Amino acid sequence: MTFFRALREDIATARAHDPASRGSLEVFLAYSGLHAIWGYRLAHALWRSGLRLPARLVSQLVRFLTGVEIHPGATIGRRFFIDHGMGVVIGETAVIGDDVMLYHGVTLGGKAARGADRGAKRHPTLDDGVTVGAGAKVLGDITIGAWSAIGANAVVTKDAPAHSLVVGIPATFKPLSHETADAARGIHDWHI
Secondary structure (H helix, E strand, O other): OOHHHHHHHHHHHHHHHOOOOOOHHHHHHHOHHHHHHHHHHHHHHHHHOOOHHHHHHHHHHHHHHHOOEEOOOOEEOOOOEEEOOOOOEEOOOOEEOOOOEEEOOOEEEOOOOOOOOOOOOOOOEEOOOOEEOOOOEEEOOOEEOOOOEEOOOOEEOOOEOOOEEEEEOOEEEEEOOHHHHHHHHOOOOOOO
């Protein structure tokens, strides 16, 4: 995918999810969540080419400017959207599928046993279409199934199957209704 096609896709994704957006130019200039994603892509390219320190420096600069910290080693799919941005933290070994949406204050944090190898997977995997509510903490090498929704301020430390509603501290899950999925994402995109 070309740079400009990815840019247009990111802006279209933001406009689809945010009913407050009034135009593509406004989204391009004023959406810090998108700026963080674009910064991540640069840092991730540096990381993959072996330029680890420059990648980390770009990541920290983007964190300073946007309030969103995405480790350059994380793996993030297409049409990823962070609504409001501030306070989001995404760890090094996190894996995020396509069409994932996070609200502000979300942590995709690490949890590993003492003595685990450096670089071992210790952050969560969010399958395609997962929505994570404001302030939620998703911790450890767990998998949240496709098209699931995690409620605001939930603390999630266990796997959840596809189409789950994950809520509470510690979080538990139950089947997700179409109405709740639509309300969580802001648009209707029930794919599976």
